[in-house]
Amino acid sequence: MRPIGRIRTEFPEKFGIPRQSGLVEELRAVVEFEREFRAPEAFRGLEGFSHLWLLWHFTQSQGWSPTVRPPRLGGNQRVGVFATRSPF
Numbered sequence: 001m002r003p004i005g006r007i008r009t010e011f012p013e014k015f016g017i018p019r020q021s022g023l024v025e026e027l028r029a030v031v032e033f034e035r036e037f038r039a040p041e042a043f044r045g046l047e048g049f050s051h052l053w054l055l056w057h058f059t060q061s062q063g064w065s066p067t068v069r070p071p072r073l074g075g076n077q078r079v080g081v082f083a084t085r086s087p088f
Contacts (some may be wrong), residue, residue, distance in 0.1 A: 005033035007056060019052075 009029045011017045031054065032066040042077045046052075 001055070001057070004037045006059075007031055007054065008048070070083055 007029050008031075009017075009027075018027065021027050051077055064081075068081050068084055069075045070084045071077055072084075073079070
């Protein structure tokens with residue numbers, strides 16, 4: 001996957017980010033595209049949509065693990081990474 005931009009928020013670290021961001025109406029982010037992807041023609045017709053799907057990955061990931069400790073389970077139980085949406 002080739003990055004075409006970055007998503008910027010007001011959160012400099014992962015701690016403090018709401019788990020259910022859809023419940024925080026004032027939460028905002030900005031998508032900053034790399035220069036070669038900023039052509040106005042690339043965005044033509046976008047105003048007709050209410051939502052966008054963005055595919056992304058963590059840039060500060062410490063690596064991959066086959067198991068994680070989801071906060072919902074108290075952070076004490078390990079489960080397979082594909083059995084949860086938790087990045088921890």
